[in-house]
Amino acid sequence: MMETVTFRAMVPGDAGAVYRLWGGLFPAHPLSFGEFNDLLFCAGPIDFSLYRVACTEQKIAGVACGAADRESETGFIQFIGVAEGCRRHGIGRNLMDYLAGEFRKQNIRKVVFSGYPRNYLVPGLDAQQYPIGLPFFESLGFTVQSRPVSMRIPLDRYSPPPNPMPGDFTLEPFADEHLAGVLWLCREYLHPEWVETVQKGYIKGAHSCTGVVCLGPGREVAGFAFYGMVGDDPNRFGPIGVDPRHRGKSIGAALLHGCLRSQKEAGCPESYFLWGDEGSVAVNMYTKNGFSVFSSMAILEKEL
CATH class of the missing domain: 3.40.630.30 (Gcn5-related N-acetyltransferase (GNAT))
Structure with missing residues (x-):
C-alpha cells in the first residue's frame, strides 16, 4: 500500500535527498554534487516558489524544479522525477499542476522541458534511456518541438x-x-x-x-x-x-x-557535448570531423 504523500516547498535541508533522487532517476546522466548545485542553484536568480517536493514519512518521493523567464513569458522545467515504487499515484501530475499554477501567476504563457538557456541538467528528454517520460509529458499536453543530440569523439x-x-x-x-x-x-x-x-x-x-x-x-x-x-x-x-x-x-x-x-x-580521453540541433550546420560539422551521436533528446513544449 502506498504511504501517505504530502507536498510542500523545497527547503535547504532537502538538497542532499534531492541530489540522491537525481542519481537514482537519471543514471545515464551522472553529476557530482557540486555540478548538481551549480546547474540547479547557481544558474541565475532562484525562485523557490518553483521548487516543489513530494514526501512520504520516510523519504522525498518526488521533486519538480522550474525557472521562469518573464521577458520571453516562458517557464522551464529543469528537473522532475518520482522515485521508483511511488509512481502511478499521481505524484508527477500533482507536481506539474503546481508548477503550471505558479507559472500562470507570473504571466508565463509557454512551458518547456527542459532547454533552460542559462544552464540545464539535461538538454531534454532522452526517451531511449527514460521511456516513461515521453508518455507522461504527452498526457499533460506537451508536444515535441525539437530533437537536440549529444555527441562525442574519442581522443586516444x-x-x-x-x-x-x-x-x-x-x-x-x-x-x-x-x-x-x-x-x-x-x-x-x-x-x-x-x-x-x-x-x-x-x-x-x-x-x-x-x-x-x-x-x-x-x-x-x-x-x-x-x-x-x-x-x-x-x-x-x-x-x-x-x-x-x-x-x-x-x-x-x-x-x-x-x-x-x-x-x-x-x-x-574523449570530448563530448550535450546539445547540438539535429541536422544543423554545426552538427554536420561535428559529424564530418569524427563526432558521433550517443544520445538523442526531445525538447517538449506546452502552451498555458
Whole structure:
C-alpha cells in the first residue's frame, strides 16, 4: 500500500535527498554534487516558489524544479522525477499542476522541458534511456518541438588534421587579453547566456579559460572554442562560436580541432557535448570531423 504523500516547498535541508533522487532517476546522466548545485542553484536568480517536493514519512518521493523567464513569458522545467515504487499515484501530475499554477501567476504563457538557456541538467528528454517520460509529458499536453543530440569523439587515437587559418587570421591559446573580446562576441552576435558561462568558467579556472581563440587581422576576437567550462568535467566541449561576419572561412573547424588538440594534450580521453540541433550546420560539422551521436533528446513544449 502506498504511504501517505504530502507536498510542500523545497527547503535547504532537502538538497542532499534531492541530489540522491537525481542519481537514482537519471543514471545515464551522472553529476557530482557540486555540478548538481551549480546547474540547479547557481544558474541565475532562484525562485523557490518553483521548487516543489513530494514526501512520504520516510523519504522525498518526488521533486519538480522550474525557472521562469518573464521577458520571453516562458517557464522551464529543469528537473522532475518520482522515485521508483511511488509512481502511478499521481505524484508527477500533482507536481506539474503546481508548477503550471505558479507559472500562470507570473504571466508565463509557454512551458518547456527542459532547454533552460542559462544552464540545464539535461538538454531534454532522452526517451531511449527514460521511456516513461515521453508518455507522461504527452498526457499533460506537451508536444515535441525539437530533437537536440549529444555527441562525442574519442581522443586516444585522435590526430588533428592540417587546418590552416585563412588569410590574416591566427589561432592562439586563450589569454587574459582575450576575455573582453569573447564576452562582447557572445553578447552581440552569438548567445547572450554564454556571457555568464564564460564569466563563471574564467573565475573557476583561476582567471583563465581552457581552449583557443581565433584572432582577426586587427587582433580582434573572431571566434573561440573552450572546454571544461560547465561543471567539473574537462571532457565537456563548448561553448564554441564564430563571429557571423567571418563565417564560411573554415574558422569553426580550425577552432574545433585546436580545442580537441588542447583537450588531448591535457589528458582527456574523449570530448563530448550535450546539445547540438539535429541536422544543423554545426552538427554536420561535428559529424564530418569524427563526432558521433550517443544520445538523442526531445525538447517538449506546452502552451498555458
